Amino acid sequence: MTDRGPAPATGGIPAEIGPYRLERLLGEGGMGRVYLGRTPAGSAVAVKAVHRAYAADPEFRRRFALEVAAARRVQGLYTVPVVAADLEADEPWLATAYAPGPSLQQAVGERGPLPAAEVLALTAGVAEALETIHAAGVIHRDLKPSNIVLTADGPKVIDFGIARAADVTALTATGMRAGTPAYMAPEYIRGQEVTEAGDVFALGLVAHFAATGRLAFGGGSDHGVAYRILEAAPDLEGCPESVLGVVALCLEKDPARRPTPAEVIRLCGRAANGEFDDGRTPTVVSAPPATGPDAPTATAPARAPAPDAGPATPSTPPYVALLGVVAAIALVVVLVVTLLPASGKPPKSKQPYPVVAATDIFAKGSTGIAFGRDGRTLATGGEDGRIRLWDVTTRKVRATLTEKDWQGEPMSILNVTFSADGKTLAARTYNNLVGVWDVPGRREIRRIEEHTYALALSPDGKRIAFGNIVGSELWDVDSRSEDARAHFTQEVRMMDVAFSPDGKTLATVGDPSDKRRFPDHEPVKLWDVTRIDPKPYGQGDPRLTLAVDDVTYAVAFSPDGRTLATGGPHSDVRLWDVATGRLKATLANDRAEARDLAFSPDGRSLAVTADGGVLLWNLADRRPSAILSDDDSGYGYDDIQELAFSPDGRLLAGTTLGGVDEPDEDSDAPDQYGPSNDPQANHGVRLWKVPKNTGTATGTGTTGPAATSAARTP
Template sequence: MEPLHPGDPRQIGPYRLEARLGAGGMGQVFLGVSPGARRVAVKVVRAEYAEDERFRQRFAREVEAARRVGGFHTAQVVDADPAATSPWLVTAFIPGPSLRQVVGAQGPLDAAAVRALAAGLAEGLAAIHACGLVHRDLKPGNVIMAADGPRIIDFGIARATDATVLTSHNVVVGTYAYMAPEQVSGAPAGPSADVFSLGCVLAYAALGQGPFDATSIPAIVHRVLHEEPDLSALPADLRNLIAACLAKDPARRPTVDTLMHAPQSIVAPAPSFLPPEDATFAHATMGVTRSVPAPAPVRRRALLIGAGAAVAALAVGVPAAVLLTGDDGEPAAPPPAPNPTGLISASGSLTATDVKNLSEIALSPDDRTVAAGGLDEMITLWDVASRRVLRTIKRAGWVSALAFSPDGASLASSASNAGSLLIWDAATGAIKVNARTGDQFGLNAVAYSPDGSVIAGVNPGAHLFDPGTGRTIASADLGNSGVNAVAFSPDGALVAVAVDGYYNKPPGNTVQLFDGRRLRKVHQLIGHSANVTGVTFSPDGKLLVSSAADSTVRIWDTNTYRTKRILKTEAATVRDVKFSPDGKTLFGACSDRTVRVWDTATGALSVTLVGHAQAVDRIALTRDGRTVAGVGTTKPDGSVTLWKV
């Protein structure tokens, strides 16, 4: 639980919000209080899914089904409004720690406690299944250890999410370390998949770690599909029960009724058939199909692994994707299997004691210094080589934009909560310019012109500032429609502005092009159907790339202003885009915790960078294009993730 953030709502429907309980790929969960002073958990769906009418329809149907779920061992759905601007769902708030917190603090449970836990969770699953629902994301973090027995939380919304945004792309919902093999392989997940997840949860409770834990995502996937878990330390009856739940074949797993009423009848199953690792089938994602190693007897389809409460995509194979949640963390385990082609793990990270939330990043022109900031109201600068903190600027306000000057001597930032443009001495951290922007809102992005003579800042309009004084040189009114990103062309002649079309205000979801000296309008690029999140020019200026919440990246020809190519990112939103220095490669920071890397000429997905704990909001590249730094966090564990490519 953490305090509400500055931009969080204070009221949803009749419920007053008091704190944050958690965040997921589909929305934010808050602690709320009803008009009758009862504490509840309020889940608010993210705007990008709220805009999908199919999602709303399915969400409404699934909420009605979830309302019917009874039983002592589940958290009741008590209210919902699928028609709200931001749809929301309210469940009973169950006080108590999660199973993960209990085991993390006290160690594994004794055998008697695990048996009682098994009975309680099986009863909760029976109630969910009786209403035609499948949880799909049962894990230690979704089990609350209340004083009067365990409760299963976060059911209902997972099915709605799966059936709208994800199912059409062969994506399944679940947390990969607790996911059944059929979910891993993209097959339909029925009640028996929840039984497999229950076996994983019980193994975690009894052993202190999940049965398929490993140090990398591909290694976990490998173990789920190809290996039997080591349960030798458990008593015979408990070992038989858990091993039966973890059968690779869904038909060989016990039913929840058996788990509740006759657990003593369960005998240890014979080892499941483990498919050969050289079996192959086709993986198709983003219009590119290649053959890669995969398990049989799965049908020829995309290997896609999903997450319910917090969706995150990682590519496995070339160019298949893995979707996961990291809410629970991943304990260390045996050495991982070799990484499949197409997936690059993080090479390290930059952290600091007081850094909790990071959403903006900048890299100095000499590649030596990384600066990052966010809601912590400070800017931290690290030495890239040593990964040590160089200095901390603690008077920065809520940092919503960062940019180094071309000579590296200055660092420009925006204090959103104060509506200010701040320019700092990069070497000392001393303030050089503190200028009010004149707007009600702070700048969402800033960029220096290539020669460093002006600074472009955006939101809700576009502005040019004198970097020496902070004086406004020119402005362009965009009707308070909201702006997310800005970029100069390599020659400084053009400024591209990414408009989010706030509340469908003109000029809508467009890229506005202005001249780089007086902000006279040159052209507008129309094609995105949702708010534009990022924009960048190729090094030669011949291409412009924009990303948007419609899950597409568009490559535009700057001579004709026409779209040359559209890259689709399925369920993920690309929030920031950058070209490699040679222009041959395009990088996209994604909401599914990855950085996708495309070949500019063909649009083919070449590799996927994985390992960031949360959605990636912003990225920066070194001059040689070999190191990528990324930030993005909604939880108090902020860090800069580094990749070598």
């Protein structure tokens, strides 16, 4: 007889699943929970049970069955075998051999980065595991530190719950975006074909984390991380020299230029012996050209081949041609510094509109922001797991809603949001938690353990909406139920969700990469949340589907609820009529990088994150009225990730993801870095003053090239 699901138990852990008696929770991922179980004879196993939200989807069950079949084929020294599975249970489950030991995530979190020699041994072992996995015709797709267990016999790669057969293309046909954004390869984010090279990219990120304890593409919002993976170079500062070359090769944007797992094993062995150089003369890369009227000229000793020029010689693999690039990094840095002015900053650029420099950066280590109703309180979510309420006039912390050990361990808080009256606050974490707090009482009133990608709190504070990998869910704050009030299925991962000001409409943004595979897929939908279908899953069709043809990451409602703004990286900002779904206007600017959008409280302005700053649009004439930057050049070094206006519209706050400030050892100034996992972190909150009357900021212009902008009306 087929087991129909986990037997209930106290403490939230089932008593048993299938023939296995469960002892404790080992961890939780995007698709389910993993428990330590025992066979009737007492042998230890790891049992993964699928989340209810996915178990009710027949298509998911079909994919899960194919994935389990693929995982059964994997047998190797550095992997754990599948021992049993029940695909027909109410909540399907999978059991594997148990690998005792801490995960790499836990080991680095508790003891810090590993020595270089251990990192190379670890990387070689995981590469051998990938060889075994790929030889079985399987692609892991979710290789990350929490899926690598450090045992006495070496590293073990676990969790094949979202692996897929290399020859089964149907697994991605529904747009299921499984995996962890911080460890995804660029081609996976774009929705292109996922090959074994995607696992090698993840391996490079894992090796970097093991060596430094940091994410090579930073943290913060999922779409911010995805954008940097696609467009930015990895931050490899602090990575040991012997490990750096291996990591850099694995993190090539082009899958064809990455080494194979077998080549990674050889590279690790040579690096461990100090023989990483391939014996050829290093290729020197020329510095990028400086801009501005006074820029000097310089000629590099040699130039690297163009990216499409192929290997240096017919017999040289593409990845070997990059070894000289790694050796040339130091020279590039020297050349760039030489070409910069004495200030160390690029020449100032003239803007066709005023430039406003931000105030000092504070609340360092913050990754989420929201203004309270009084206009003085700014809530921030920190990388250290704390939610702080700041007084923006004094830059002092008024209160802390969470402690570092929220649910027993530090976790980065990605988003925070207030209700309209400022009395309720919701937050989501990197570790699959959503919490709601009574702000005056300083107490947590609701906790939901779900894997989320976006978060919104209804204006009245009574409902929470968040996205997952198959759509979005609506939960009641006051209910004690462990089930969602409603599910809005889109079959794709959610990038953003937002309530209308009256709380009656929910806007959702599906993963834009699916547009490449499904031309008919429209990612932005509006749902009527006043009419909730009593069925637990699926709410039928949305009220409106917007004809968005650009990559879209963010949405925002105007204060009157009549207009919805949409935008994304490398795409124009669009203004839509919420009642009809008609496109009202397009705001185009070559600086726009719409990771986030925010209307001013009076509805006259729209703030849009841009390249090195924030563009402030005057919606009356649909022209940019100011560029807000971290200095008066208008081209700041930090990209803004999230935006929030104060209720009176006089202040705009933005979170940044910058680098690391070097402390001045000769200075007697007190430590001003504020709370953060890294006291030298250069990211946090920036504030700009925005006059309330017109929404037009004031500042001083500078000299140089101008940006281009235009507004179009259909």
